[in-house]
Structure formats: C-alpha cells, structure tokens
Amino acid sequence: MAEGGGERLSERIVVNGAAAESALEVDGTLRWRSGGGDQCLRLESEVLGLDVQGTRITVRALAEAPRSGSICAFGGASGERRRVRRDYSLEMPTEAAALRWSARLMNCMDSLGRPKKLFVILNPFAGKKSARTIFEDQIKPILEAGNINYTVVETKYQNHAQEMTKSLDLPKYDGIVCVSGDGVLVEVVNGLLKREDWATAIKMPLGIIPAVALGTGNGMAKSLLDSAGDMYSIANATFAVIRGHKRALDVATISQKEKIFFSVLALIWGLAADVDIESEKYRWLGSARLDIYAVLRIMNLRKYHGHFQFIPAPGYENHGEPVKRVDGFKSNYVLTQQEQGSDSKFKTCGYQGPENSLDGLEWRSIDGPFISIWVNNVPFSAENYAPAPKAKFSDGYLDVVILKDCPKSAILGMMFNMSDGSYVKSPYIIYLKVKALRLEPGKRVGHDTKGGIIDCDGEVLAIGDAAADSNVQKHFMAYGPLLVTVDQGLATIFTPVP
Numbered sequence: 001m002a003e004g005g006g007e008r009l010s011e012r013i014v015v016n017g018a019a020a021e022s023a024l025e026v027d028g029t030l031r032w033r034s035g036g037g038d039q040c041l042r043l044e045s046e047v048l049g050l051d052v053q054g055t056r057i058t059v060r061a062l063a064e065a066p067r068s069g070s071i072c073a074f075g076g077a078s079g080e081r082r083r084v085r086r087d088y089s090l091e092m093p094t095e096a097a098a099l100r101w102s103a104r105l106m107n108c109m110d111s112l113g114r115p116k117k118l119f120v121i122l123n124p125f126a127g128k129k130s131a132r133t134i135f136e137d138q139i140k141p142i143l144e145a146g147n148i149n150y151t152v153v154e155t156k157y158q159n160h161a162q163e164m165t166k167s168l169d170l171p172k173y174d175g176i177v178c179v180s181g182d183g184v185l186v187e188v189v190n191g192l193l194k195r196e197d198w199a200t201a202i203k204m205p206l207g208i209i210p211a212v213a214l215g216t217g218n219g220m221a222k223s224l225l226d227s228a229g230d231m232y233s234i235a236n237a238t239f240a241v242i243r244g245h246k247r248a249l250d251v252a253t254i255s256q257k258e259k260i261f262f263s264v265l266a267l268i269w270g271l272a273a274d275v276d277i278e279s280e281k282y283r284w285l286g287s288a289r290l291d292i293y294a295v296l297r298i299m300n301l302r303k304y305h306g307h308f309q310f311i312p313a314p315g316y317e318n319h320g321e322p323v324k325r326v327d328g329f330k331s332n333y334v335l336t337q338q339e340q341g342s343d344s345k346f347k348t349c350g351y352q353g354p355e356n357s358l359d360g361l362e363w364r365s366i367d368g369p370f371i372s373i374w375v376n377n378v379p380f381s382a383e384n385y386a387p388a389p390k391a392k393f394s395d396g397y398l399d400v401v402i403l404k405d406c407p408k409s410a411i412l413g414m415m416f417n418m419s420d421g422s423y424v425k426s427p428y429i430i431y432l433k434v435k436a437l438r439l440e441p442g443k444r445v446g447h448d449t450k451g452g453i454i455d456c457d458g459e460v461l462a463i464g465d466a467a468a469d470s471n472v473q474k475h476f477m478a479y480g481p482l483l484v485t486v487d488q489g490l491a492t493i494f495t496p497v498p
C-alpha cells in the first residue's frame with residue numbers, strides 16, 4: 001500500500017476545469033466532489049505518473065472504466081476490469097498547495113516499489129507482424145506516462161531472445177519484458193537458466209505483454225490477467241508490469257538423456273499438438289485457425305500408442321495403475337562426471353533441474369492408445385482456451401489432461417466449453433495434478449512409421465514422422481521418452497492484482 005505520511009489534505013481546487021471540493025488521503029487516493037458527483041482516483045491501482053508545473057498538477061492515469069455487463073468477443077467474460085488512459089488536471093489555489101499535494105503524491109509513488117528500468121524484448125514477427133506498431137502506439141505511451149526508463153531490443157532470429165538473456169547485464173534492470181507471444185518468454189526463461197549465475201538470474205522479474213490483442217498465443221498473459229479479473233488487453237498487461245507486483249512461477253524441466261528444456265506453459269502430444277502445429281499453415285485464418293483445423297482433425301481422428309507414468313499430487317493417487325520403478329530414467333537428471341568430462345558437447349553450465357529427489361515416491365501409469373495428453377503449468381494456453389482451469393502458478397504441480405477413448409461428437413462438444421475450462425467436466429477427460437511425469441510417445445495407431453508431435457510452449461520439441469518432416473534433424477529432442485519434473489516457484493513474473 002502507498003504511504004505518503006502526514007494528514008489527509010483537503011482543498012477547493014479545479015479538476016479538469018470544474019471547481020471541486022477535493023481531498024488527498026494519506027495513501028494517495030484522490031477524492032473530489034463536483035457537478036458530476038463524487039469521484040475517486042486510486043494512486044496504487046490507477047495512477048501512472050505525474051507532472052507539476054506551477055499551480056497545476058497533471059496526474060496521468062489508467063483509470064478503471066465501468067465494468068460492462070456484455071459478453072466480449074472470444075469469451076472475454078462480462079465484468080472483467082477495463083482501464084482507459086486519462087489525464088487529470090488539478091489546478092491548485094496556490095503554489096504552496098501544489099507543492100504539498102505533489103510531495104504527497106510523489107512520496108506515495110516512491111513507496112510503491114515500481115520498476116524503474118526495464119529491458120524490453122520485442123518480436124517484430126509476433127502475431128500478425130504488428131508488434132512494432134502495437135509497441136509504438138499502445139505500450140510506449142503507457143511506459144512513458146509511467147516514467148519508466150526502458151531499453152527496447154528487437155529479436156532478429158529464433159533463439160535471439162535466449163542469447164540476449166544469457167549475456168544480459170541483469171543488475172542494470174528491474175525486469176525483462178517480452179512484447180511477443182509466449183515463445184519469446186520461454187526463450188528468456190531458458191536463457192536465464194543457462195547462465196552460470198542462474199540461481200539469482202531466474203529471480204529477475206519477467207513481464208509479458210501480448211503483441212496482438214486477439215492472438216492465438218499468449219496463454220501466460222491471459223492466465224495472469226484472468227487471475228486478477230482483468231480484461232485481456234495490452235493496456236492491462238502493460239500496467240501489470242508498471243505496477244510491479246510479482247508472483248512466483250513454477251518451471252518444468254523436460255529432460256531426455258543429456259538434453260534439457262525449460263517450460264513455463266504446456267507440453268502437449270496428440271490431438272492438441274497436431275492442431276497447434278499443423279494448423280500453422282493456416283495462420284492467415286487468424287485465431288480461427290485452431291478451431292477450424294481442430295474440427296478437421298476430430299473428423300479424421302488419430303490415436304497414438306504410448307505410455308504415461310506420473311507421481312500424483314495428493315488427492316490424485318487413485319488414477320492409473322501402480323508401477324514399481326521407472327527404467328532408463330534418473331529421477332533427477334544430472335550429468336554424470338563421465339558424460340561431462342568425456343564429451344565436450346555435453347559440457348554445460350546452469351540449472352540442471354529440480355534438486356528435490358523423486359526417489360521413493362510412488363509412480364503410477366496409464367497406458368495408451370491416447371487421443372491427447374496435455375500437460376499444463378497455467379490455466380490458459382491462449383486467449384480463448386483454458387485447458388487446465390485448476391492450474392496454479394506456483395503450486396509445484398503440473399495439471400495433466402488426458403483423453404483416451406471418446407466419441408467424435410463428444411470431442412466436438414468439448415470445443416464449445418474450452419474458453420472457460422468447463423470441458424474438463426466431461427466423463428471422458430482424466431484430469432490429474434502431478435509432481436513429475438514420464439511420457440513415452442509411440443506410433444499412430446494403424447501406422448507403423450508415423451508418430452506424433454511433442455509440442456512444448458508452442459514450439460516443436462520432437463516429431464515422430466520422419467517422412468513428413470524435412471526438419472526432423474533440427475528438432476531439439478528425439479521422439480522418445482521424456483521426463484518432466486517441476487520446480488516450485490522458481491521464476492518470478494510481474495502480475496496484475498485483483
């Protein structure tokens with residue numbers, strides 16, 4: 001809470017041209033009564049910054065707009081908080097009064113601990129290549145109204161954000177903000193965790209501002225905004241960064257032999273991955289591409305052989321069958337001396353996965369064929385998709401949604417209940433919270449050569465259909481067993497607050 005000290009101040013002043021009885025509370029809340037009735041501006045949750053010139057104080061705000069009762073496009077729920085950019089001009093009776101009020105407002109602002117200097121990574125190709133325009137027209141004016149000092153750098157190629165983050169002089173900044181889809185945020189997390197000083201680096205607050213208002217990606221921005229009752233908007237996401245509230249965020253480590261990848265959103269295999277990746281060629285359809293391609297895929301439904309093993313969270317111990325041990329996997333993958341010493345390509349530094357051992361914990365298993373397995377760290381995967389409505393940002397568990405046998409008509413029905421996550425009530429859905437999991441993806445049922453796609457945080461991690469994929473060598477992992485563990489609250493992210 002803001003704290004300006006002293007007594008409540010009151011004056012008869014002129015607010016936006018109208019005479020008003022006004023008061024400035026100790027916490028910086030501004031109240032005034034004029035012809036329009038009683039009004040109020042809360043410094044902590046609505047004010048970006050201020051200017052003082054003589055007897056005039058200009059308060060730059062993102063004021064809360066009345067909550068609409070209507071349903072917004074893409075499931076934007078009624079009653080979500082909207083904000084509008086407005087300036088309030090306070091004409092004080094004397095310069096002494098202006099000094100008293102501005103000192104109070106400044107003290108309150110300083111006590112909020114907001115970030116002062118941000119490193120902004122902008123993906124010019126995000127969404128419909130509109131990130132640059134969105135930054136100039138919508139984000140920059142808010143950052144400047146908030147007196148935020150920032151350095152903005154555009155990504156030039158894939159993994160550029162990861163490279164920049166690996167060598168960034170972190171103490172110079174109070175946060176790293178991605179103006180992008182989810183992909184750049186994931187690169188930043190991977191970059192921080194590959195540094196030698198990863199343990200302190202990963203505590204750097206991260207921000208995500210969607211580069212498109214109605215995009216297909218941006219599950220993290222939607223999850224954060226939704227958790228606070230905020231409407232999914234660029235203004236709200238930008239203000240969440242400026243206000244400087246933070247929350248801890250679980251990080252999942254996906255390991256396969258010597259390879260590790262860090263995820264903060266979701267790992268998917270089967271129907272959802274096929275839809276996400278194969279529909280890329282229909283990007284010109286905008287966000288409708290997912291729904292349209294999903295219908296095509298459901299009508300021509302694929303199933304995959306495979307095995308899924310997991311350590312259940314408390315309360316989920318009754319799912320699946322018990323397994324004695326997990327062969328071929330170290331429960332906590334750490335490179336052995338021999339691997340590190342004998343082959344330089346395995347030489348690595350940085351975070352190697354959670355330290356808490358899984359030894360002795362009971363593994364359970366569910367065997368395929370599967371239609372889809374969806375492992376989630378946060379509730380939303382996109383603005384209008386909530387695959388894991390029970391997911392929490394830092395509970396130390398991953399929410400897994402498994403679909404095995406299911407009539408096509410029931411899957412189509414679930415699509416209508418994706419935006420609020422109520423599809424998980426379907427009797428065909430297995431919903432689990434797990435501490436760790438092992439996925440062994442197999443071939444497509446009825447096809448000896450074709451496998452599926454392992455999609456992690458929107459990118460292809462592995463693909464099991466060599467004939468159809470000329471890039472198969474380029475994928476980071478092989479289409480084979482993966483171990484996924486989770487480190488509770490390892491990362492820190494700027495978040496809106498209710």
Ligand SMILES: Nc1ncnc2c1ncn2[C@@H]1O[C@H](COP(=O)(O)OP(=O)(O)OP(=O)(O)O)[C@@H](O)[C@H]1O
Pocket residue numbers: 123124125126127128155156157158159160179180181182183184187215216217218458459
């Ligand atoms: N300048 C660039 N050129 C090519 N690829 C890039 C560039 N900048 C970032 N990328 C890559 O593009 C991928 C997608 O980035 P991002 O999520 O920001 O965009 P997006 O268009 O919103 O994607 P999606 O809708 O799939 O989430 C990331 O994995 C990133 O590595």
